[in-house]
Amino acid sequence: MKVYLLGAANPEAVRMLHAVKRSTPNVEFAFLDNDPNKHGSPFFGVPVIGGSALVSELKGPDARFVNLITGSTRLRYETTRELVEAGATLGQFIHPGIDLTMIRMGQGSYLQEGVIMQAEVTLGDNTSISAGSVVGHEGQIGHSVFLAPGVCIAGCVEIGDGTFIGTNATILPRLRIGRWVTIGAGAVVTKDIPDFSVVAGNPARIIKTNAVPYPDGRVFK
Template sequence: MNLYLLGAANPEAVRMIRAVQRANPIVEFAFLDNDPAKHGTLFHGVPVIGGVERVADLKGPDTRFVNLITRDTRTRYETTRQIIEAGGTLCNFLHPGIDLTMTRMGVGNYLQEGVILQAEVSLGDNSSISYGSLVGHEGRIGHSVFMAPGVAIAGCVEVGDGAFIGTNATILPRLRIGRWATVGAGAVVTRDVPDYAVVVGNPARIIKAQAVPYADGRVFN
């Protein structure tokens, strides 16, 4: 199987590649990146073979793609759509140490080392969860969501499509984080966050509303 990762930026991805290959040596990896200066180079020993324009040439029955871009959820959504519209098939890129027992997930997800998904967590498509983050039991995480390092989400929380949750944010039980909302780094969320809101602080408070980018974060029509 050939797995192409979009976004040659974070060396942690290369460490994950090595962990996956130790567990499953038949998987071959290369990077795609939309920066032409990186094409034809090695990113920590892994080749960068082009940008999303290569997807149409590379697609095939044994080829899969994962988007590693986490700059913001809008960009992640748009670049993953480019992969799909070019005919690419998504799969998940998960650290092999993550326990997925009694969890459910879609495709196109990127989960780093140390992520904990407790029992009955569900995760949509095209989401990224950074190292050391926890999703408590029965949590529901939507499509095209990003969680930065050290996020702590208590049980029975719903996170809407396109939400961005900053480093070390804490979300208390049974709350809802709205679609395309942003939770600032270190925020402690004690009440529901509306769609498109930006919240910061302890307790978290709304400081502004964002423009509505999309109705949802689905990357499949």
């Protein structure tokens, strides 16, 4: 199996791929990055072989692609759509220490070390959860969602497609967070949040609206 990781930016991804290789030695990794200045140079010892334009050449039955871009869920969605439209088969990049018992998830997951997901959590396609985040029991996480480090989502919460949740944000139980919402770092969400909202503070309040032209974060149409 060959896994191509889009986005040679975070050295933690290299440490994580070494952990994956220790548990699954037959997996080979390489980076793709759309910055031509990175092409042909190793990223912390792992080759950067080119950009996403190589997908049509690299795709095949033993090739999988995972998007590591997380700074913007809109950009994450758009770049993963480009991979899929070029014929890529999405894979999983999941730290081997994560317990996936009673978890359901789609394709293209990027889950870092220390993530805790309780029983009956569901993850959509193209979702990324950073180190130390917690998703409570029966949580529903949509497509193309990103959780930054240290996020705490209580039980029975629904997170809509394309939502970005900042570092150390907290969401109380049984709430619904809409599509393409941005939740600021450290925010404490105490009530439902409508689609396209930007919220911050404790308690979190709507401060503006996201201008995102997509109805959802589905990468498979």
